[in-house]
Amino acid sequence: MATEGTTHHSRDILPEPTLHRLPWYLAYVSLLRAAGIEYVSSTQIARQINVDASMIAKDLxxxxxxxxxxxGYEVTSLEHVLQDFLGFKVGHNAVIIGVGSLGNSLIQDSGLTNYGLNIVAGFDIRPDLEGTSICGVPIYNIDELHRRLPALNASIGIVTVPVERAQEVSDLAVKAGIKALWNFTPFRITAPKGIVIQNTSIYSHLAVMYNRLGAGNTK
Structure with a gap:
């Protein structure tokens, strides 16, 4: 077995595919730690999550x-380093923009706090939602975003509005001071340089899944 050694690199040059895989490793080593297992090799991780061992070693x-x-790697230390590197133990305040069914569900998802995401407010255009709360998270009118954002100390805007409003509310959020946009709509929003955009379109994943299902059923 090759030496399980590592070399430190700057986060600034971290390849995006690697960054996508690191949470998979974290989830697995967290299970190992809970089971009382002390060490794990990249080969063992590879067998469990179906990623090539050489790629895991390179990622780590x-x-x-x-x-x-x-x-191999000391499980508790690896878990701690992964958590620290990914920023999951550092609180990041976020606001939901669009408190429909998806936005409502994200507010109620207490598991997000385990990954450092604290949803501190929701914003919507519906008058009947203004002044209400969901799981203790206050809901405001979208017109109040610019005024309330500084006190909320939130840098992340989670966009869960209808597709036709995606760019409009993204522009509004950036103007209010949001530095990162987590976009759940199928519309590919744009933003000025320096604004982080993460697109998470569940519809794209559905399209891939349906396509693969159809291909598998072809006779």
Whole structure:
């Protein structure tokens, strides 16, 4: 077995595919830690999550942690480093923009706090929602975003509006001071340079799944 050594690199040069895979590793080593397992190798991780062992070793080379030859990585340390590197233990305040069914569900998803995301307010155009709360999270009119954002200390805007409003509310959020947009709509929003955009379209994943199902059923 190759030495499970690592070399530290800057987060600024972290490849995006690697960043997508690191939470998979974290989920697995967290299970190992809960089960009382002390060490794990990249080969063992590879077998469990179906990722090539050499790719795992390369991904983990971006973390400032070293494994032991023929023993592997110390599970508790690896879990801690992954959590720290991914920022899951650092609180990030966010606001929901569009408190429909999806926005409502995200507010009620207490599991997001385990990954450092604190939803502190929701904003919507519906008058009947103004002044209400969901799980203790206050809901305001979207017109109040610019005025309330500084006190909320939120840098992330979660966009869950109808597709035709996506760009409009994104522009409004950036103007109010939002620095990152987590976009759940199928519309590919744009923003000025320096604004982080993460598109998470469940509809795109549905399209892939339906296509693969159809291909698998072809006779």
């Amino acid at each position: 080379s971006f973390l400032n942690i070293k494994g032991k030859t023929r023993i």
